[in-house]
Every structure is written in structure tokens, then in C-alpha cells.
Amino acid sequence: MGxxxxxxxxxxxxxxxxxxxxxxxxDPTAFRRLGSGFGGxxxxxxxxxxxxLREAGIEEAGAFAAVSSGDNSNIIAARVAREMFGxxxxxxxxxxxxxAEVYQRLGIPTVATVRWTADQMLRxxxxxxxxxLWRDPTGGVQLAEVHAAASWVxxxxxxxxxxxxxxxxxLTRLGEAMLPSSQxxxxxxxxxxxxxxxxxxxxVEASFAEGPREDGHS
Numbered sequence: 001m002g003x004x005x006x007x008x009x010x011x012x013x014x015x016x017x018x019x020x021x022x023x024x025x026x027d028p029t030a031f032r033r034l035g036s037g038f039g040g041x042x043x044x045x046x047x048x049x050x051x052x053l054r055e056a057g058i059e060e061a062g063a064f065a066a067v068s069s070g071d072n073s074n075i076i077a078a079r080v081a082r083e084m085f086g087x088x089x090x091x092x093x094x095x096x097x098x099x100a101e102v103y104q105r106l107g108i109p110t111v112a113t114v115r116w117t118a119d120q121m122l123r124x125x126x127x128x129x130x131x132x133l134w135r136d137p138t139g140g141v142q143l144a145e146v147h148a149a150a151s152w153v154x155x156x157x158x159x160x161x162x163x164x165x166x167x168x169x170x171l172t173r174l175g176e177a178m179l180p181s182s183q184x185x186x187x188x189x190x191x192x193x194x195x196x197x198x199x200x201x202x203x204v205e206a207s208f209a210e211g212p213r214e215d216g217h218s
Contacts, residue, residue: 001023001024001025001047001048001064001065001066001067001068001073001074001077002024002025002047002065002066002067002068002069002074002093003023003024003025003027003030003031003033003034003042004030004033004067004068004069005033006067006093007023007025007065007067007068008023008030008033008034010065010067011023011034011038011040012034012035012038015038015039015040020040021038021040021041022040022041022042022043022056022057022061023040023041023042023043023056024043024044024045024047024052024053024056025042025043025044025047025068026044026045026046026047027044028042028044041056041057043055043056046073047066047068047073047077048073048076048077048080050080050084053077053080053081053085058081058085058087059085061081061085061087062087062089063087063089063090063091064077064078064081064082064087064089064090064091065090065091065092065093066078066081066090066091066092066093067092067093068093071094071095071096071099074092074093074094075092075094075099075103075108075110077092078090078091078092078103078108079108082108090108090109091109091110091111092108092109092110092111093110093111093113094110094111094112094113095112095113096112097112100112104135104137105137107137132144133145133193135198139198140197140198140199141195141196141197141198142195142196142197142198142201143169143193143194143195144193144194144196144201145191145192145193145194146166146192146193146194146196146204146205146208147192147205147208147209148160148186148190148192148208149208149209149210149211150188150211151211151212152186152208152211152212153186153187153188153190154185154186155185155186155212156182156183156184156185156186157180157181157182157183157184157185157186158182158183159212160186160192160212161182163207163212163213164194164204164207164208165196165200165203165204165207166194166195166196166204167194167195167196168180168192168193168194169193169194169195170193171184171186171190171191171192171193172190172191172193173187173189173190173191174189192208
């Protein structure tokens with residue numbers, strides 16, 4: 001639902017990956033963003049209206065994304081897709097980060113656009129501490145980007161995990177995400193994304209900031 005810049009890009013990407021896609025928007029002129037090569041359905045209507053959703057094929061859908069410009073419309077549509085039609089893979093874009101947290105706890109996966117953008121900018125401006133990228137609904141576990149001191153460069157992921165007590169989920173290297181092995185060596189400029197318990201964030205931040213113990217092993 002929503003054929004703005006995000007919705008049209010998402011639809012085109014999904015179709016390129018071999019998926020069948022239907023796009024709903026109340027403004028028929030918005031479908032121009034899809035381009036003439038788009039082979040999916042274009043449905044004009046309100047994205048949380050059940051008849052509109054049925055016209056788009058919701059009853060055969062494997063997933064539903066609500067990415068219109070309105071928070072209320074997105075969350076209503078996401079709930080209708082999940083609760084009325086039983087769609088398991090549902091996500092809603094929410095601009096208000098406070099609302100996003102509430103809906104996340106209610107079991108509706110959300111993408112808080114403003115918070116995500118602000119967090120990414122802060123991460124580049126103030127590269128220190130841990131910046132949560134995702135939290136489980138209970139808030140007990142989170143995926144976070146943690147700033148590693150320069151002294152970690154040249155050491156293996158296995159040493160980083162052993163000394164800090166975290167699990168490295170992935171690295172971003174030269175703008176590309178990669179899944180490291182225990183033998184992967186940290187390079188300058190790597191962004192380290194880890195899974196950790198929320199109540200251990202301060203301890204992990206301190207371990208990353210202190211650097212490795214000088215015990216002669218890498």
C-alpha cells in the first residue's frame with residue numbers, strides 16, 4: 001500500500017526478484033513511478049478497505065507492506081491484513097517513533113522512518129557507543145551497531161566476541177554488508193553490528209571502547 005518513492009522502489013525490487021506484486025494507491029497518477037515495465041497489478045483505492053485489498057489479491061498474498069505517507073493509514077492497513085486476512089509477514093512504515101514503539105510491542109513490525117534516518121546520521125556524526133537497529137518485542141535483546149576502538153583493527157572476530165561477550169551479526173565494509181566468520185579480521189572503517197542483551201549495553205560499549213587485551217593473541 002502506497003506508491004510513493006519507497007513503495008514503487010519496493011515493488012520494483014520485489015518483482016525483479018521474481019515475486020508477483022500488487023500496488024495499492026488512492027491516487028492513480030502515483031502508478032507512473034512504477035514505469036511501463038512493471039508487470040504487477042495497479043489497484044486504485046484505500047489500502048485498508050477490505051474490498052480494495054481483495055481486488056489486490058490479499059487472500060493469496062504472502063506478505064503486505066504499508067508504506068503510504070500516513071501513519072494511521074499504515075497501521076490500520078497492517079492490522080487489517082494481519083487480523084482479517086491472516087497475513088503473517090506484515091510491516092508498516094511509521095514516521096512517529098513513539099507510535100512505532102507502541103505498535104512494535106503490539107506485534108506489528110514497524111519501520112520508524114524518522115528515527116532510522118536520524119540514527120544513521122548520528123552514527124556518522126558521533127561514532128561512539130551502541131546504536132540499536134532492532135529490538136525484540138520484549139525489549140530484552142537488540143541488534144546494535146557498536147563503535148569499536150581503532151585498536152581492534154587487525155584482530156579476529158573470534159577475539160572480539162570472546163572478550164566482549166557479544167555475537168557479531170554482520171559487518172558493513174566499504175558500504176557492503178558481509179557475514180564474517182570467526183577468522184575474519186577487522187579492517188579500518190568496518191561498522192560492527194552485534195546481537196546483545198539490552199541490560200548489557202553499557203558493559204559492551206565499554207569493552208569495545210577499551211580495545212583488546214594485550215595478551216599476545218589475535
